[in-house]
Amino acid sequence: MATDVDVQYFSHLNGLTLGNNWGDLIRLLDTCLVNGLPLTSITSASIDAQGNIDLTTYAAHNSMLFQIVELSGFVPSELNGKYRIKGTPSTNQLVLKAAHAGKTVTTAGTAKLASLGYDIVFRDTDDVKRVYRAKNPTAQHPFIRVDETISDAVNSYSSAYAKSAMVGLIENMTHIDDYLDPKKLQLPLDTADFAKNWKITGAGASVVRGWSKWYWATMKNGASAHLETSSPLMGSRPFTFTGNKDAFYFMPTVGDLNGVIQPRSRRLYGVGIFDSSLEHTIPPWFLMTSSTLSTANVGKNLSSDEGGTPLAGSESVARFLCPAYSPLARISNTDRAIPILPNYQTGITPIFAGSPPGALQIPFYDTFASLRGTLMHVCFRGINTAINSTTPILAENSMYVSDCYEIDWGSNIYSAVNFYLGELE
Amino acid sequence: MKPLSRKALQGARFINGNFTVDFGANNTVASIQGATRKLGQNYKDTLVVLYNKATFLPVAARKPNENGMYSFFGLNTDLTCFIVGFDNQKKYNAVIQDNVVPK
Numbered sequence: 001m002a003t004d005v006d007v008q009y010f011s012h013l014n015g016l017t018l019g020n021n022w023g024d025l026i027r028l029l030d031t032c033l034v035n036g037l038p039l040t041s042i043t044s045a046s047i048d049a050q051g052n053i054d055l056t057t058y059a060a061h062n063s064m065l066f067q068i069v070e071l072s073g074f075v076p077s078e079l080n081g082k083y084r085i086k087g088t089p090s091t092n093q094l095v096l097k098a099a100h101a102g103k104t105v106t107t108a109g110t111a112k113l114a115s116l117g118y119d120i121v122f123r124d125t126d127d128v129k130r131v132y133r134a135k136n137p138t139a140q141h142p143f144i145r146v147d148e149t150i151s152d153a154v155n156s157y158s159s160a161y162a163k164s165a166m167v168g169l170i171e172n173m174t175h176i177d178d179y180l181d182p183k184k185l186q187l188p189l190d191t192a193d194f195a196k197n198w199k200i201t202g203a204g205a206s207v208v209r210g211w212s213k214w215y216w217a218t219m220k221n222g223a224s225a226h227l228e229t230s231s232p233l234m235g236s237r238p239f240t241f242t243g244n245k246d247a248f249y250f251m252p253t254v255g256d257l258n259g260v261i262q263p264r265s266r267r268l269y270g271v272g273i274f275d276s277s278l279e280h281t282i283p284p285w286f287l288m289t290s291s292t293l294s295t296a297n298v299g300k301n302l303s304s305d306e307g308g309t310p311l312a313g314s315e316s317v318a319r320f321l322c323p324a325y326s327p328l329a330r331i332s333n334t335d336r337a338i339p340i341l342p343n344y345q346t347g348i349t350p351i352f353a354g355s356p357p358g359a360l361q362i363p364f365y366d367t368f369a370s371l372r373g374t375l376m377h378v379c380f381r382g383i384n385t386a387i388n389s390t391t392p393i394l395a396e397n398s399m400y401v402s403d404c405y406e407i408d409w410g411s412n413i414y415s416a417v418n419f420y421l422g423e424l425e
Numbered sequence: 426m427k428p429l430s431r432k433a434l435q436g437a438r439f440i441n442g443n444f445t446v447d448f449g450a451n452n453t454v455a456s457i458q459g460a461t462r463k464l465g466q467n468y469k470d471t472l473v474v475l476y477n478k479a480t481f482l483p484v485a486a487r488k489p490n491e492n493g494m495y496s497f498f499g500l501n502t503d504l505t506c507f508i509v510g511f512d513n514q515k516k517y518n519a520v521i522q523d524n525v526v527p528k
Contacts, residue, residue, distance in 0.1 A: 050528055065448060087453025087502070095453055277427045340431070355436030356445045363429040374430050385446075393445050394454055396498045398435035420434055424454070424498075 003097050004422025005082035007377055008068045008116055009242040009401045010037070011390035015062040018239050018252060020217040020232045022148055025165050026130050029146060032241045033118035033132050033248070036070060038110065039063065045074070045108040051101030053083065055111065060091040063113060065392040066399040066421055069096055073109025082114055084399070084424060097424060117245040122176035129176055134245035140273050140283045142169035142187070145179070147198060150209070155200040157209040161296055162228040163217040166210035168197045169271065169285050187285050187323055188212050188334040205229050205297040212289040212321070214250065214269050215302070220257040220409060225299025232256050238263055240390040240403040242419040247272025247376045249288070249419065251403050264388060264414050266405040267302070268310050270320070276373040278325060284373055286337060287321040302409070309407040311339050311362060311378070312346050312415035317407070325370050337364045337372060341380055347404065347416025352382025357393050357400055359418040379418040387416040397424045437499050441482040449503030455527035458496040460489070461510045463517065467493030470513045478505040478524070500527040
């Protein structure tokens with residue numbers, strides 16, 4: 001069986017930086033979604049007896065098992081393409097799973113960690129906004145708008161505050177700020193105010209910036225709340241980023257406490273489409289995000305709000321967002337998706353511990369009693385082996401990557417999920 | 426409405442060892458594939474057990490398919506093994522293949 005080379009992942013362990021700086025998120029998204037990450041130059045390449053490709057790199061490749069490497073400029077040309085990493089014997093050696101037995105490399109080209117396969121559809125002159133969309137999209141693929149704006153010339157959010165981007169989905173966009181059109185569905189959406197997810201109101205510490213937000217640097221204050229007005233620590237943060245052109249998930253370490261970036265204090269964000277069980281008059285979109293409309297100086301309980309810790313914790317916090325399934329009134333207020341799980345203890349429960357990694361797909365329904373579909377890539381993890389960072393896993397021929405996220409900021413309880421990457425052979 | 430999928434994805438069940446996350450000193454995954462034979466013919470009525478040479482502990486057991494072929498996936502290149510094939514008919518002695526390294 002051919003090796004699956006569709007679902008990719010990235011990690012801070014690849015040398016990608018995500019620090020307490022504006023612009024760091026959209027530049028990370030540009031790399032992971034659109035451009036890929038070039039590896040250092042290849043000093044030698046050969047094909048082993050099994051047909052695998054052995055690469056030696058000039059400096060550390062910083063790559064991990066089961067990531068997808070894309071080769072180009074190789075001779076013979078049939079070597080060019082995408083491969084899974086099946087071995088990292090040393091910091092400058094890679095083994096790629098391939099079926100090229102008997103061939104000889106005559107020219108070594110270049111290698112990069114392949115992107116997930118998106119285009120930047122729109123960008124702004126100030127370089128603080130992006131609209132991404134899957135390459136060769138279907139009608140269901142959303143325009144994903146990511147906005148790091150902190151000033152609209154009237155109101156502004158201090159650049160020293162917590163770092164977050166306003167994130168949402170819009171259909172049929174024709175320009176980067178195309179969010180006021182009442183005929184275009186958004187996620188999230190309040191039909192009383194089409195700009196609700198994208199505006200800055202209020203002054204000073206009473207500023208309210210956006211609605212659906214992906215934080216990547218915050219300061220934890222006390223047991224569970226964090227204040228946007230507290231300046232986060234400087235320094236790069238661990239993260240895992242997984243997905244393909246249909247959906248991706250982003251797990252950034254956002255919490256600082258007592259002068260230290262808390263390495264396991266990650267969140268689970270996600271966006272894209274799912275395998276829908278209903279027809280597509282309403283697009284099959286989902287969004288895992290931090291939803292908050294309070295002012296910057298009000299403590300935010302990111303892990304105890306509805307949808308705060310998707311897929312874990314309790315029925316309310318485990319929720320996420322999806323459009324309301326209302327074909328007669330397509331442009332309706334956002335609904336909430338309720339995942340169907342064996343329990344709310346993913347990564348903590350040992351109920352499937354006999355068959356690691358205990359991966360079970362996650363279907364969901366909504367608050368109007370409709371079964372909606374099944375999430376792609378992300379799986380419940382029914383084993384209790386502690387996960388501390390981006391962790392590749394192999395079960396027979398099935399490849400996974402797992403990472404943790406914090407579901408209780410007061411008690412430091414960490415859940416974990418499995419992402420299914422495909423089959424190795 | 427189409428029925429929803431809630432598929433249980435592939436897991437691994439090793440008798441001894443933590444090979445789902447332990448990829449050895451070379452951090453390289455690998456597999457073992459072979460066939461069981463009796464008197465020169467492929468033979469399926471066997472139980473093939475993979476042992477870790479370093480610990481002499483069983484790692485996994487397989488029943489060959491209808492052609493007598495077996496495979497152990499999800500191992501790593503640091504593992505040196507020996508494989509024992511038992512005849513379920515109990516007519517022949519078990520056979521051993523020593524110093525097998527996953528590729």
